[in-house]
Amino acid sequence: MTAHSRTVRRRGSSEAGFTMIEMLIAVAIMMTVTGAVFALMNPSQGIFQTQPEVSDMQQRLRVGVDSMAKDLVMAGAGTYAGSAAGALYNFFAPVMPYRVGDVDDDPAKNVFYRADAITILYVPPTPSQTTIRDAMPKTAQQLKVNEQSNCPRTKTGEIDQHDALCGMKEGMRALIFDNQGNWDAITITSVQDEALHLGYDGELSVSYAAGSNITQVATHTYYLKTDVATKTFQLMHYDGYHTDLPVVDNVVSLQFQYFGDPLPPTLLPNKPLSGSGPWTTYGPKPPDLATTFAPWPKGENCAFMVDPVSGAQVSRLPVLGGGVGSVPLTEAMLKDGPWCPNASAPDRFDADLLRIRRVRVKLRVQVAQVALRGPAGVLFTYGGTSTGGARLVPDQEIRFDITPRNMNLGR
Numbered sequence: 001m002t003a004h005s006r007t008v009r010r011r012g013s014s015e016a017g018f019t020m021i022e023m024l025i026a027v028a029i030m031m032t033v034t035g036a037v038f039a040l041m042n043p044s045q046g047i048f049q050t051q052p053e054v055s056d057m058q059q060r061l062r063v064g065v066d067s068m069a070k071d072l073v074m075a076g077a078g079t080y081a082g083s084a085a086g087a088l089y090n091f092f093a094p095v096m097p098y099r100v101g102d103v104d105d106d107p108a109k110n111v112f113y114r115a116d117a118i119t120i121l122y123v124p125p126t127p128s129q130t131t132i133r134d135a136m137p138k139t140a141q142q143l144k145v146n147e148q149s150n151c152p153r154t155k156t157g158e159i160d161q162h163d164a165l166c167g168m169k170e171g172m173r174a175l176i177f178d179n180q181g182n183w184d185a186i187t188i189t190s191v192q193d194e195a196l197h198l199g200y201d202g203e204l205s206v207s208y209a210a211g212s213n214i215t216q217v218a219t220h221t222y223y224l225k226t227d228v229a230t231k232t233f234q235l236m237h238y239d240g241y242h243t244d245l246p247v248v249d250n251v252v253s254l255q256f257q258y259f260g261d262p263l264p265p266t267l268l269p270n271k272p273l274s275g276s277g278p279w280t281t282y283g284p285k286p287p288d289l290a291t292t293f294a295p296w297p298k299g300e301n302c303a304f305m306v307d308p309v310s311g312a313q314v315s316r317l318p319v320l321g322g323g324v325g326s327v328p329l330t331e332a333m334l335k336d337g338p339w340c341p342n343a344s345a346p347d348r349f350d351a352d353l354l355r356i357r358r359v360r361v362k363l364r365v366q367v368a369q370v371a372l373r374g375p376a377g378v379l380f381t382y383g384g385t386s387t388g389g390a391r392l393v394p395d396q397e398i399r400f401d402i403t404p405r406n407m408n409l410g411r
Helices: 003-014 020-072 351-355
Strands: 117-122 129-131 142-144 153-156 159-162 173-177 183-192 197-201 213-216 218-227 232-238 244-249 251-260 304-306 313-315 327-329 356-365 396-402
Touching (some): 020 117
Antiparallel strands (some): 173 213, 251 327, 251 356, 356 396
């Protein structure tokens, strides 16, 4: 064998494969590239998991805002026919910072302020509004009302029917109220149209005189339901009667703040108390100087008193914040009296509630999956199991103000 042939054989054998070192280097390069690819893909997986949850949280915020805003903007809307035409705040407080109704009523438990609850009353667009014909004792279960002249006869087939009660029907929620600040929400159980006769359930808080008002009413209570043991956090709605329903799940915080008129109510000039209303800038009218609304002295009620020097009827409420702008109404202000219609009435309310002109709402929701929540703290009201990285979805909060148009008439 010549030297040339041995050289060729060695060269051929060296090109037939890889050495161990070369293989190790190639494997290391491949592992580095693969690791880099997975490192880039991992955040993408987290985004794919979190983005649908973020969208769900935003949708729940929208539902919560829409539900409360549409009722808040209507708060205080009153009747538009007869002597009681005008906003409800001329008679009683249509916005109350607590739960009101037949079930689990807060005033019955001596609770007159909750930061996480609000009750709203208003008269919806309806012709069902009239007055009581005869005086009603507290224990009455039936009442007679005056015919409504704005409801003509209607035809059903070949028969003319007289809808004397303008669509009042069984199951309708109705409101009875008078000029003294008394009010009750009831449910109509029977209707005898031509007889002008209504039946209702429940017991009235007071006796009502003939001429008191009755109308269809919308009652809405929104509140926060929190049960840490069952991990239930919900924005709830109560209809004032028997039904509580969830509006939005995973609501971890709900707060209401109130802003009001700094000026106290005053009597309107050249407006006799014996005539039709409104009689005041807001709040229930006082009796004339010779009449008593028990237990107040003559000429006085929860909102007005008789000045001992001038003998004129003046406001019982003070001027707030220098009398300018919109002033915050604190918890202390809204539950310290004076009480309307009086301190012993079952449906009493603080007279300062009549000042409310704007409501601020704070609503906070959390992600439903515990695996996407970190430790409890600033970002998370209730902690989860996530250790960080791209799989974190902090709580979302929204704040909005509503100015009820019917409680800002003339402003």
